[in-house]
Amino acid sequence: MSDFALAPPAVTPLTCGLADSVFQTAARNPTLPVLARRPYPGATAWEEITAVELRDQVVDLAKGLIASGITPGMRVAVMARTRYEWTLLSYALWAVGAEVVPIYPTSSREQVEWILRDAACVGVVVEDEHAAMTVGSVCDGLPRLRHVWQLDAGALDHLVGRGEYVPIATVESLRRIVLPDSTAVIAYTSGTSGRPLGCALSHRGLATVCDTLLAGWGHTAAAPGEQGAVLAFLPFSHVYGLMIQGLCVRGGLLMGHEPDLGDQSLSAALRSFRPTYFYGVPSVFEKLYKNFLRTAQQAGRGALFERAAETARAFAAATERQRLGRGTGPGLELRVQHALYERTVYRRLRDALGGRVRRATSGGSPLNRELSLFYEGIGIYVHDGYGLTETCGGVTMQPLGREKSGTVGQVLPGMELRVAADGEVLVRGPSVFQGYIGDDAATRAALRDGWLATGDLGRLDEEGYLAITGRKKDIIITSSGKSVAPAALEQRLRMHPLVHQAVVVGDNRPCVGALLTLDPEFLAHWRAALALPGDAPSREAREENALREEIARAVAMANSVVSRQESIRVFRVLPAPFDVASGLLTPSMKLRRDAIVRHYADEIDAMYESRSRPTRLAAPPEDPAFWDDPDDVFR
Incomplete structure (x- = not known):
């Protein structure tokens, strides 16, 4: 067994909750820009929010939560994309000692119901009417759920108005009793195999990671003398996104939010926000x-x-x-x-x-x-x-x-x-x-x-x-007893511009195989660039052959990093990508391998059966030498 550890960094031990960093920054540097938001979707100009403005907005929202009956230890889910309101909500909830339960906005009805029930949430913040209807459809089975707040229907303004007469001292008293080892977040695992599990993460745990990274690497976030700027677009429903939020707020970095992960929207946001x-x-x-x-x-x-x-x-x-x-x-x-x-x-x-x-x-x-x-x-x-x-x-x-x-x-x-x-x-x-x-x-x-x-x-x-x-749990064992880790092969396959997704299969099979999906944008570009002459039937046939050869090259490139026994010998290109709606991807876009294998069981069988019908019958299909030449099957 090999192990490794480095000495602890010179970071100040946490003595309070995560929300305190908002108040400390406002007291230390009130005019520092800490958040940036666009006045409307797609705007190229960003409005900066100072540390003191963020603190005041957090306080006003915390007062509204208190007026709504949210008390320390209660759990409130946030089911929204990465947007400005997410940051306000999380720090307002932490200010009153509540626990945040992130839910991916793309989650299915069953996933939403499971998380809200498992975490015993008393409230949930949703983004739009569609999400509100999803929650509404499962409310009957959630007796503890008392609040459904909809962002696009003015929920935050309503909460601020409701808390108008709550004294600021009430927020201060609740904030000061939040201990470092209190639970801050119930973050659910991706659920690649079975139901997701709720991980209890403490204020200390979340802050420690951020403070360690800031102590050792924070100065690399921008050029000397320049404030670091980060465009947050990864989901705050995932711990990685929450870590980025924490790094920005605790480190005094300017953070913008981009909820739309489409190529055009993200590209435009990067060019206008200009992160460091x-x-x-x-x-x-x-x-x-x-x-x-x-x-x-x-x-x-x-x-x-x-x-x-x-x-x-x-x-x-x-x-x-x-x-x-x-x-x-x-x-x-x-x-x-x-x-x-x-x-x-x-x-x-x-x-x-x-x-x-x-x-x-x-x-x-x-x-x-x-x-x-x-x-x-x-x-x-x-x-x-x-x-x-x-x-x-x-x-x-x-x-x-x-x-x-x-x-x-x-x-x-x-x-x-x-x-x-x-x-x-x-x-x-x-x-x-x-x-x-x-x-x-x-x-x-x-x-x-x-x-x-x-x-x-x-x-x-x-x-x-x-x-x-x-x-x-992803290790594949072929019928000859060879253990194969699929990650390296899948990573190499995705490096080819045409390959969008790759799932390596082969449990109890004579060789390793792969299911592939193609990148629709690059495929359209590739077809246009090919520009084959001739009538439609003949052009399509030649295009199909060219595509086979290109994908075969991608497989050969992936095989170059593994041994012969670990290499892909059969593969099939599927007509549509794996997605969350079909249950083949988790909300964090990870492959649900077991679900994919079950869903495409017939295709996988056909892929191996077509290869096991040789024109010469001298070599039995179980002989590894028989599988030396890759075979491709297009569905």
Whole structure:
């Protein structure tokens, strides 16, 4: 068993609740801009909210909550996209000692009912009429639910008006009795296998992660003398989004909100808000890269972009070797090429993020090393970190000046990390959750002598860098007994511009297979660029053959990082992507593997059966050599 830990950082121990940071900043620097909002959706101008204005709005809303009967320890759900009101609500609820229960706005009726009942919520804040109707349809089975507040119907103004005669002293008295170890959030796991579990997260746990990151990395959020600015667009319904909110509020960073994750809306918000630091998940960085490539190809500069991208990766890899003491850095020719592309390509790519971003953080799942090198090479280093809902977010981070792409960095100061004999990552420290509400058995199974069993598989190198290799429950065992971790293959498959989603299968099968969905935007671009001549039937046939060859190349590229026994030998392209509505994705966009395998059981059977009918019958299907050549099946 290997383990690793760093000394605790010099951070001030928390002595109060999360809401106090709003009041402390207002007292210390009342005119500091802390939030930015647009007067209407799509506006290019942002209105700044100062620290004292935020404090006053939080107080007014807290008074309304008190007038509505919300008292310490009560749980109130927030079911909304990432918007300005989310921040006001969370800090107002924490100011009165209530507990926040985030719910994804895309959650199904059954998921909403389960969370509201399991958490015993007394109130829920929804965004629009559709969400209000969803909650209304399950209210009969929720006797503790007394309030349904609808944001788009003026709920916050109503609450402020209701609390007009509540003394400010009442808010102050409630805020001051909130203890660091009081529960602040009941965050539900993604529920990739079974019902989601409610993780009790304390004020101390959430603050510790933020304060540790700010102590060690906060100065990288902006250039010296400049206030850091972050555009929050990841869901606050996820602990990663909540961590970003906490970093901004506790660190005095200017935070804007973007609720619409569509490409056009997010792109416009980035250009107008111009963040200095960027937070995302791997799929966001993958999508940005594909958009860069598609835009370049549409402008007739696809070859130029690909050369520039290759130069960026080579430059970053050489720079990495130098900072890790394993090389002399980029040579003269590479530096000249990189400088040329900096003027002609890289600067324009950074402009797509507003032009001020120099560093970023990726979380949620490991980031592909080649993608990380690409971003570093164009001038935006992406810190790949690791954390869970059960750890209030961050567990690891890249050490400044010793960053190593392809890993998730080293364990945060004050935390301990261990890799068990079976490869499972174990974590211990002040940000580990308090337990799963209403499920002592699950809590005992997860917490073993104070160590959290994460369910993730990983390895620590000699310098303490952690690489996540997959999920313990996702391991595939073929009929020949070969164990395969699907994450690396799926990550490589998604790097191809045409591949949108990938699910590796193969349990009790003679070889590894894959179900793929295609990126609709890039597919349309690819078809238009192909521009094959001839009549429709013949053109479609040739287009289909070209698509088969392109996807086969994506599979071959993925296979290049694994052994022959672990490589994909059969695959099928599905006609539609996995989505939340079909129950094949969680609200946080994670794959529900078991549900996907069940849903596409017939397609998976047909995929293997078509491959097991060879033209020559000399080699039996169970012979591994029979599966050496990849076979593709388009549905």
